[in-house]
Amino acid sequence: MSVSVSLIYQAGLLTAFSPCAMGLVPLTVAYLQSDTNPDAPDAEASRRTKSVLYALGLASALSAFGLAAASFGTMYGAGNLGSSCTVVGDVMSSLTGVLILVMGLNLLDIVKFEFPSLDLNDSVKSVNGNLRAFLVGGTTAVVASPCSSPVLTSLLATVATSGNLVLGMTLLFL
Numbered sequence: 001m002s003v004s005v006s007l008i009y010q011a012g013l014l015t016a017f018s019p020c021a022m023g024l025v026p027l028t029v030a031y032l033q034s035d036t037n038p039d040a041p042d043a044e045a046s047r048r049t050k051s052v053l054y055a056l057g058l059a060s061a062l063s064a065f066g067l068a069a070a071s072f073g074t075m076y077g078a079g080n081l082g083s084s085c086t087v088v089g090d091v092m093s094s095l096t097g098v099l100i101l102v103m104g105l106n107l108l109d110i111v112k113f114e115f116p117s118l119d120l121n122d123s124v125k126s127v128n129g130n131l132r133a134f135l136v137g138g139t140t141a142v143v144a145s146p147c148s149s150p151v152l153t154s155l156l157a158t159v160a161t162s163g164n165l166v167l168g169m170t171l172l173f174l
Contacts, residue, residue: 008174011151020147024140028054031136050133057137062172065145065152066159070168073160 015021032051040046105111127135145152152172159168 005171005174008155008171011154012148012174015148015151018147021144024144024147028140032133049130053130053133054137054140057134057139058141059137059173060134061138061141062152063169065141065156066168066170066172067165068168069156069160070163070165073163 032047032054102111106113155171159171162168
């Protein structure tokens with residue numbers, strides 16, 4: 001399987017400039033500028049560190065998506081096309097189908113259930129600023145993933161069929 005890193009990078013850039021993703025730019029800039037005293041002597045270095053950690057968190061979360069796709073793709077049998085040993089894959093596919101169906105029915109308010117919610121405001125404030133930047137970057141990747149659905153889905157499908165964990169992590173880290 002040949003995957004062009006240049007093509008993947010260009011697709012990622014196009015995704016980053018989509019109208020959906022552009023709505024996140026003010027939020028990202030506001031977050032990266034927060035908690036920084038502009039008069040402090042190390043303010044510029046602090047903002048750079050926060051930006052790098054934010055980007056690493058974003059890339060790490062997407063890399064985790066790739067790792068999961070490579071792992072579960074093999075489990076579902078995508079990596080073993082033509083193989084007759086798919087009992088685990090059949091069970092996992094059935095469970096996933098039921099989960100998708102129940103979540104769809106919940107969206108339509110046919111089946112009603114609430115997810116637990118946690119009040120983490122005080123806990124988040126106590127997290128170290130650098131770790132918080134990394135975690136916010138990772139959260140942004142999860143929240144913004146619908147904005148990149150066509151590219152992300154294509155990459156995850158490619159990784160799932162390959163079953164290559166390193167490829168999955170690397171392609172989505174880019």
